[in-house]
Amino acid sequence: xxxxxxxxxxxxxxxxxxxxxxxxxxxxxxxxxxxxxxxxxxxxxxxxxxxxxxxxxxxxxxxxxxxxxxxxxxxxxxxxxxxxxxxxxxxxxxxxxxxxxxxxxxxxxxxxxxxxxxxxxxxxxxxxxxxxxxxxxxxxxxxxxxxxxxxxxxxxxxxxxxxxxxxxxxxxxxxxxxxxxxxxxxxxxxxxxxxxxxxxxxxxxxxxxxxxxxxxxxxxxxxxxxxxxxxxxxxxxxxxxxxxxxxxxxxxxxxxxxxxxxxxxxxxxxxxxxxxxxxxx
Amino acid sequence: xxxxxxxxxxxxxxxxxxxxxxxxxxxxxxxxxxxxxxxxxxxxxxxxxxxxxxxxxxxxxxxxxxxxxxxxxxxxxxxxxxxxxxxxxxxxxxxxxxxxxxxxxxxxxxxxxxxxxxxxxxxxxxxxxxxxxxxxxxxxxxxxxxxxxxxxxxxxxxxxxxxxxxxxxxxxxxxxxxxxxxxxxxxxxxxxxxxxxxxxxxxxxxxxxxxxxxxxxxxxxxxxxxxxxxxxxxxxxxxxxxxxxxxxxxxxxxxxxxxxxxxxxxxxxxxxxxxxxxxxxxxxxxxxxxxx
Numbered sequence: 001x002x003x004x005x006x007x008x009x010x011x012x013x014x015x016x017x018x019x020x021x022x023x024x025x026x027x028x029x030x031x032x033x034x035x036x037x038x039x040x041x042x043x044x045x046x047x048x049x050x051x052x053x054x055x056x057x058x059x060x061x062x063x064x065x066x067x068x069x070x071x072x073x074x075x076x077x078x079x080x081x082x083x084x085x086x087x088x089x090x091x092x093x094x095x096x097x098x099x100x101x102x103x104x105x106x107x108x109x110x111x112x113x114x115x116x117x118x119x120x121x122x123x124x125x126x127x128x129x130x131x132x133x134x135x136x137x138x139x140x141x142x143x144x145x146x147x148x149x150x151x152x153x154x155x156x157x158x159x160x161x162x163x164x165x166x167x168x169x170x171x172x173x174x175x176x177x178x179x180x181x182x183x184x185x186x187x188x189x190x191x192x193x194x195x196x197x198x199x200x201x202x203x204x205x206x207x208x209x210x211x212x213x214x215x216x217x218x219x220x221x222x223x224x225x226x227x228x229x230x231x232x233x234x235x236x237x238x239x240x241x242x243x244x245x246x247x248x249x250x251x252x253x254x255x256x257x258x259x260x261x262x263x264x265x266x267x268x269x270x271x272x273x274x275x276x277x278x279x280x281x
Numbered sequence: 282x283x284x285x286x287x288x289x290x291x292x293x294x295x296x297x298x299x300x301x302x303x304x305x306x307x308x309x310x311x312x313x314x315x316x317x318x319x320x321x322x323x324x325x326x327x328x329x330x331x332x333x334x335x336x337x338x339x340x341x342x343x344x345x346x347x348x349x350x351x352x353x354x355x356x357x358x359x360x361x362x363x364x365x366x367x368x369x370x371x372x373x374x375x376x377x378x379x380x381x382x383x384x385x386x387x388x389x390x391x392x393x394x395x396x397x398x399x400x401x402x403x404x405x406x407x408x409x410x411x412x413x414x415x416x417x418x419x420x421x422x423x424x425x426x427x428x429x430x431x432x433x434x435x436x437x438x439x440x441x442x443x444x445x446x447x448x449x450x451x452x453x454x455x456x457x458x459x460x461x462x463x464x465x466x467x468x469x470x471x472x473x474x475x476x477x478x479x480x481x482x483x484x485x486x487x488x489x490x491x492x493x494x495x496x497x498x499x500x501x502x503x504x505x506x507x508x509x510x511x512x513x514x515x516x517x518x519x520x521x522x523x524x525x526x527x528x529x530x531x532x533x534x535x536x537x538x539x540x541x542x543x544x545x546x547x548x549x550x551x552x553x554x555x556x557x558x559x560x561x562x563x564x565x566x567x568x569x570x571x572x573x
Binding site for chain 1 (some may be wrong): 538
């Protein structure tokens, strides 16, 4: 390589790094902004300063949401809903995805298509009839009603992910076990399922996130304040006439920490768990 | 019948729980939605339903305001999905090179995806605030005049678009990164030997080989963006100013749960579904034909 070419390569590398750093800074600015506002003292909520660490930074807003606002109640409701949805979602998607991946049976194509098409339903198309049906059986303003709506939203994507991943696992592994006398269900449970850990993680993460971050359905189904989930609670902080920006931001930071942590921990599974599902479609 | 069951009992048993749930919480509501769409159901007619035929569909087609909403929905979807793809693929290509601190960049750039959408939306609403929002403060700091983002029709549409581009590109980036890792290095080496430039390599190697991964992602992205309620609803505060910033789904949501026009909203939901379905089918067909 000539000296000229070498110099060109270094310049190119520097340009790429600078561009990446600038772009990344722009991307994480809104996140830093939330953290910054959560640290503002009460008398500087309406500040026109652009500094990221505010003057007189304080943790008071965090104290306020835990001890003066019903944040713990919202957290409890959200955890209840999200964990239930995750368990149901993983259980249903891991079994039905297996059927789609390993068997050919009448209704195979129609079933897969059905799951895909239901992803295209605009939210109101399920929400409105569910709302009317739930109110007829008295499940409006109740946590199970919310769980039902979320499972319907999360399940199709999870089934497709699981199916795609199972197809990447050699069927010979199961056949070997079945020669040794294991049943099909046993082979699924002992061999295929453990090997599918990345896809199971994605499925769990996706189900959990659906329930943990959903707002538009919750605000229709839940009305009593003591059943508020975190999204409803935080919106009530940000949405009232007198916006409590510091409290809202502190709540947002606390809500984001577990999902961001999960995302970063599962980061390495994201590529393998998602793309395989995508390619095999 | 018995032999049929014997042959297929296993898959059906594996499927049974999920299918039972889907029948009950997806198919049944869907059919009920069709039923409502042809009835006069509203808050005042919950029990004494009458069959009204195509009345709601005719109302939808005859409202002039609908076409503006429809146009905005298309604009919203196209601008977002194209931006997600361009940013996502571009960043993935950059990150796939020898970059110092690659893992850190990747972890930081994934954060917008990890944040719950409603928090993203509420946070950006604060940032678009005329007086105290950091975007206008930033504009002022570099000597430009502040923009009344949320008060004008165009600004209140641009604001959610910006926020949605921000939250959506990491998904495409991760998908593209996965796809890039499966492209054999030899192809690039061969292109280098032939003295091919980066544009040639992008157009002739990277993009064609990424296509099978990106196509399903782009379709999913289109569906998600087209049906995205959160971002517009929360940033424009339910369609302000004066219900001028709606896309189809937020428009129907408001008709259903704020104006209690159940029959009308159910019919409208069906229309939206058919529009989206035909888009996706056309998209799939175009994708298939070009692969051949």
